[in-house]
Amino acid sequence: MIIVYFSQSGTTAQAANELHKLTQAAIYRLEPVKAYPSDFSTLADRAKSEVEQDVHPQLQDQKLDLSGETKIMLGFPTWWHQAPMIIASFFDNYDLKDKEILPFTTSGQSSIKESLPSVKKWAIASGTHVGAALTANATAAITKFVNENDL
Template sequence: MNNNKSLIVYFSLSGNTKEAAQVIQKDTGADIFRLTAKDPYPADYDDYAKRGDYERRHQIHPAIKNRILDWDKYQVIYLGFPTWWQQPPMIIHTLFDDYSFAGKTIVPFTTSMSTPMADSMPYIRKMAAKDHAQVVPGYRYDGDKQGMRKWLQREHLLEK
């Protein structure tokens, strides 16, 4: 895989998804972009959880602060997020609103204490379907760097 045409896009508040994204970057050499909301989430867990739940219940897609440069040059998008209420945070929906995933392969990864990646996959597939993007089976990162590396190899995203 030509990783100079790969981009890791991730959303992280606690730092767990950031760590997962950095592990992927180290193994793949892909470019990396951290999604941040135009209206920043509060630093306190209880406060950002309340906001995230409100956005989910009201289907609010929060605006993204910065633009991803050269989006069209990327073929593979590693998409990382924490799982909130068995699904991606609403800012992930905003990403799909703002960018075309046509012709791209989406490689989802998540962080969660217990929710399996399988719970988020229907949301990712539905968002990707509007652009007919390919979605590979995702991965729930729990700190196991070797496990993530094996997943990347299994999905033919790394040399063996």
């Protein structure tokens, strides 16, 4: 298993690190070529226009090798009630056929359920299967998920 995640302001990175500590799985952070702005309203505008215009922002080439992996925990912040469009770029850039994606999100309050339609749409297009999903806003929820899914 490998943990692959995007995090703009560090919260999803923290959740990914908790998963890493519990599972010992390898961990990778996705980075956009064009950095997202830290100012909230500029970021919110860009995130929204990427959704509206179906922009798949370019990923930095990180030489991420997923060939030996069957399970990928895929983390991201919830943006506008779905996964950020950089997650679509992840599905574009890697051969994920026959792998299982376990999505997790951090958010103000949104559940992972809000992001599942976007993730499933991109997963289906890449021949990937979406498995169990986690709202990773609390350590207790993360621990429970790892135990219940035998990760």
